[in-house]
Amino acid sequence: MKLSISAVVLLLASNIALAGDLHVHFSDSKGNLVPDAVIEIISPRIPVPADWDYMGLMDQVDKEFIDNVVLVVAGSYVNFPNSDDIQHHVYSFSDTKSFELPLYSGDEADPVLFDMPGIAVVGCNIHDWMLGYIYVGSSHLMNKSSDDGIAVLTGLAAGDYTFQVWHERARRRDQFTTFDVTIPATGTATVALTLELGRDRRIRRAPAGSGSSYH
Amino acid sequence: MAVPKRLQFSSFRSRIIAWLVLLLLAVLGTVFFSVNRSTYDNTRAVIDDNLAIGRDVFQRLIEEREDSFKITFRALALDFAFRTAYNTGDFDTMLSVSENLLGRTENADMLMVVDYDYRMIADTSGMYPPESEFPWTWLLEAAEDDEDFETSSFILMDGTAYHVVAVPILTPLVDGWILVGQRLDGNYVYSLKDIITSDVTIMALDANGSGKPVATTLPAAQAEDLAANFDMYFAGGSATGMLDLDGEEFVSLNSPLVSRPEFAMVALIQQSLP
Secondary structure, eight states, X not given: OOOEEEEOOOBOOOSSOSSEEEEEXXXXXXXXXXOSOEXXXXXXXXXXXXXXXXXXXXXXXXXXXXXXXEEEETTEEEEOOBOXXXXXXXXXXXXXXXXXXXXXXXXXXXXXXXXXXXXXXXXXXTEEEEEEEEEEESSSOEEEOOTTSEEEEEEEOSEEEEEEEEXXXXXXXXTTEEEEEEEOSSSEEEEEEEXXXXXXXXXXXXXXXXXXXXX | OOOOGGGSOOSHHHHHHHHHHHHXXXXXXXXXXXXXXXXXXXXXXXXXXXXXXXXXXXXXXXXXXHHHHHHHHHHHXXXXXXXXXXXXXXXXXXXXXHHHHHHTSTTOOEEEEEETTSBEEEETTSSSOTTSBOXXXXXXXXXXXXXXXXXXXXXXXXXXXXXXXXXXXXXSSEEEEEEEEEEOSXXXXXXHHHHHOSEEEEXXXXXXXXXXXXXXXXXXXXXXXXXXXXXXXTGGXXXXXXXXXXXXXXXXXXXXXXXXXXXXEEEEEEEEOO
């Protein structure tokens, strides 16, 4: 992932906001909007609120993980409900969290504890194209870009911050690249980043046995 | 100079006979050459047909081998125990797994496991230690460009040709490849000759186009002759060639296997002219 700040900080005045926001616009080298790019504030360390909900959810619908990228704070439990009418066998070999939920239906599987920051790549042993990511942050100040390619953090106290960026298709050496940004007392700091993305390493969905459609 | 009287066609009858004999010789000569030409053309046509059939059979066998390896190793690459072993990063265990898989796969002569960074994890040939760079990176680059992350081609390893197939290892990302290969050696070409009743030579070509037989059913002297004159026989990448190999004339059909800037490989299907 080659990152370049093509437009740095744009301040939009606001008389209402008590704290500033951060908007990070992600596009690829061809100008396409990039969803599911994660930003996380890594400096300064802001304590996680006492009432934080340390729970995450990654559902399985139509033999796909929903959401594809789930963000949780280290120490969180993640549920993997199965909303399909068939069983799934969820697993991860990642260093961040290695686990296996042998074939199950519905809500039978116990939640999985993710106690170490990092990325857990999640798959289904019987549907090899199913692929999901659990992003385990050390901070609660993180978000991912939506379909419009924009990741938003709101309510940040004014000051200098360092945030890191992750995307599933970024090259390994470019993962978790960091950027500095100054958040104003009021208004929004906007950062535009261009990501150099590699090939999606997800195997294609298995063709249906009777033709070219997919199931 | 006077012609001896006994050689002169003094009579009209003698002259007629002489003309008839000459005419008969001319007709016989024409018939002989026509039949000879026709026989040659027919023989050549039969040989050309045989060579084309031989090439088609060879290509079909190659495709069937690829399909067989892909079916077998797709299943093995998805085996949970295999994937668990792969993720241990334990090279000795992976070599043991690879040797087990190789031993149970019909017609497979080599098996390698390579990670997504083109780093060798296991090699049943013993030539490439763990963590060494995979030598045929172009092969895996081709696999990365394929929608199923698979590929097949031909490589030279230690002077021996291999027909290889690569299938991805999913963890669940595409995280590496299993590379399985069949040796195209003397046993292979002789078994092919039994099927197609033509001689078979696998030629490896270097960057200059110089050829070297890596497996052949030809006698050594003819194989040496072929290597020495390969450029001449197949100038411009011609698909067919007439070869004079150690005094025996062959018709040869050239079937390309792989073409890279640094090397190429072709299969020659050959029959001698009677």
